[in-house]
Amino acid sequence: MLHAALSLPGAPAVMGVVETAHAIAAGAVRASDVAAAALARIDAFEGDLHAFLHVDRTGALAAAERVDADRRAGLPLGPLAGVPVHIKDMIAVAGMPLTAGSKMLAGWTPPLDATVVARLRAAGAVLIGKTNQDEFAMGSSNENSAFGPSRNPWDRTRVAGGSSGGAAAATAAGLGCGGLGTDTGGSVRQPAALCGVVGFKPTWGRVSRAGVVAFASSLDQVGTLTRSVADAAALYTAIAGSDPLDATSDPRPVADCAADLTEAKDLRGVRLGVPIEYLDAADGLDAGVRQRIEEALATLAQRGADVRRVSLPHVRFGIAAYYLVCTAEASANLQRYDGVRFGHRAALAPGATLDSLYATSRGEGFGPEVKRRILLGTFALSAGFHDAYYRKACQVRRLVHDDFARALRDCDALVGPTSPVCAWPLGAHAHDPLAMYLMDIFTVSANLAGLPALSVPAAPHPASALPVGLQFVGRAFDEASLLRVAHAFEAARGPCAWPAPAARSE
Amino acid sequence: MAWQGVIGLEVHAQLRTRSKIFCACPTTFGAAPNAHTCPVCLGHPGALPVLNERAVRLAVVAGLALDCAIATRSRFDRKNYFYPDLPKGYQITQVTAPLCTGGHLDVATAAGVVRGRIHHIHLEEDAGKSIHDASPAGTLVDLNRAGTPLIEIVGEPDLRSADDAVAWLRELRAILRHTGVCDGNMEEGSLRCDANVSVHRPNAPFGTRCEIKNLNSFRAVRDAIAHEIERQQAVIDAGGVVLQQTRLWDAERSRTLPMRSKEEAHDYRYFPEPDLLPLHVAPELVAELRAALPELPAARRARWSAAWGVPAAAAAVLCDEPVRADAFERALGAGPAADLAAAFALFVTGQVQAAHQRSARTDADVDAALPVLLDVCARWVQGRLTNKMLADVLQSAFGGDAALGAELERALAQVGAVVTDAGALAPTVDAVLAEHADQAARYRAGHTPVLGFFVGQVMRRLGGRGDAQAVQRLLQQRLDQ
The missing domain is CATH 1.10.8 (Helicase, Ruva Protein; domain 3)
Structure with missing residues (x-):
């Protein structure tokens, strides 16, 4: 019955952000039916996928009913009115519990909305819940969630990717139209690639981080997970732009990227650089993934793009630099979880020392990967090692930044794989953190350089039929061009079949 | 040759802003505990600092008043350590690229003008307050002060005595008050001082220094430095070596006590604060503030x-x-x-x-x-x-x-009015002379200091309202007759 409400003439089984907004604005469907349908799909598939850490049934239905009431009253509707979206558990939603995937914050409810959440609400979006993630966004498989991993809707025995794995799984499964994630080293793009959805990380500074739990502040950026590039543009346009609560948010005006996607999906005159380090010379790149990426490059060329090879000589040091910078910043950002003011506090005998309060609370509250990164970061910043590790990593970061700046002088965007492999079986790398870190090899550099980057599904893997992600990296603050190029590729590629198999009702 | 003290002061001054340095909470003193807090100064997950512009302007004014160079580009750093009154687990401060560098402050002392150079002035946030003795349940934390804007003025070791240090600090406080930078109230903690103290023989290298904390009055500054110089001299005279330490001034017992040694010193793991962009201060703003500097x-x-x-x-x-x-x-x-x-x-x-x-x-x-x-x-x-x-x-x-x-x-x-009229004074003068004929005789015999006695007697009778010169004149007139 609820699905019937979404079976509009010509509409796919699961509607996207833009379609849903149009259908509600046009009166073709009621926001409350859309919300109920999204909740019904969560009821049906969440047990298999574990994409959510919290579902706000009451709040979602109430928000949807307000949209319907506004429409009946003839009040103006926001651009996302009635669109059901999910929010990664790193991002504060007033009144919903926030855990950041950690036992450390279990039971804590933030008093205020993050700026991005307030902006979604202002645009009329209906917030359906908080999505699962690796603890404090540290992980590439969602297996570091203290509450158990999300599963990949294309194959439930496989990982959804990370850290925004819940958001990617929910989006691929049609549990909501899309949602927000955070991307520190690929945490939006990599799970998007593994779950076959669009993952978009804007330029660092483009989207406010106020109200977003900090992992590594100089790398963190809020991004979107959607089923199409047009949907990414719609969510991005709603959340982007300067914010007085985030001193690092950029004052430049934001183009309406949703309106900016031209119908002519022509790439003539567009110069696309393929970093040889990300394709021809990439170690560990799966042959099937390589094949699909090369086919995608051919498609881009057919559409008129000037596809050329470029070199980013320092990106091979990117992973090492990334894992020093992000752990150093994380070691400081996570010091506030000390058991004193909020979050987990160890039960100690009277007279226990302050140090034991800290040590026990943090020892109990944090999972092994978080502890590993705090230790790494603390070491990288410590006296005597600061110059060799943290400072050196910052120097490498500058070189990586300069590599991209040089390449993007002659190219409008760079293109290559998002992940070296498709979704792997749950548990496959669970005891090999280094192998896990290498899954971020193609994504971390965009964070080090602060650039906008997007993963869009290419054709499925020739052997496994699992999703393969194609990554575009653009110029700083030129999200509009990046979205146009990705949109053109998406049109040339042809439609994907939504929802993903594990969330089909037949 | 005598030992000489070598002193450099580090002064924390609370900037006179209405709101805290990174959030909109008020900075007024004396509110109920934790009344002036918000997600930012409580260090909630996701809360970000936004720099208070007025704090920057006041810090620049302090730098200009002390002849510092103002950096057009400075930077904030995180100083990491765990303490319950430090909500984020790090203090946002400026270590590698402070706002003001160089500068000096001259003070007149008994021995002439003493110049105390200033190494730098940086902006930072204050921590909260731990109250250890108010509750049997344990330590209480008041975070009203957390995030209060401070400048730290770091003086070079140019001062040579406790008196020099007090004179320098007093002059510094007068300057900060005149420029509206800080109210200078040491009792409320708006102005706090740490002293780095060592001793040496003139022309020899400086000795090992100790940092003395908790100097919250001029008296404490003077006494603590004087005692510390004596303590270090005594250690050396007894054949010992001064250890690099942080020491605490115990005003009640007039002594400094060791707090932590160099080996126990924190590793603060400084690194640039990624939540704040580098601070750019336009030369035009510096010029504007310089032109508006009041008379010092x-x-x-x-x-x-x-x-x-x-x-x-x-x-x-x-x-x-x-x-x-x-x-x-x-x-x-x-x-x-x-x-x-x-x-x-x-x-x-x-x-x-x-x-x-x-x-x-x-x-x-x-x-x-x-x-x-x-x-x-x-x-x-x-x-x-x-x-x-x-x-x-x-x-x-x-x-x-x-x-x-x-x-x-x-x-x-x-x-009322002073009594100067001789006519009005005469009855009292005459009465006093009559009562003390013996003293009058002594005077007339040449013992003139007795005049003072008579003046005192007359004044007492007049309740202090007689004009002393007029009384003396009249007394002399009568006695010399």
């Missing part, structure tokens, strides 16, 4: 001295607090009253100050009464009030309940 206390004292002959010590006391100095200048005005300036300065810093200290009156009350006090002073200088009458007026007025100005007017009316 040294210049003001020099002007008072040149124009009015106000003695240096009195000028220094009055210029400690610019509100007082302004009120002083306003009371004097531009007119002929300026002739009185030197006497009035001595009067205000002498008798008035003494009466004020014995009373419960506020500074503002006394400042507002300065015009009436000038009238009192003028009457006294002109002999229209005797010393006794003056003392009565001050005692009565300061003890009254109404505003000091009104009480002074009342007391002046009550005390």
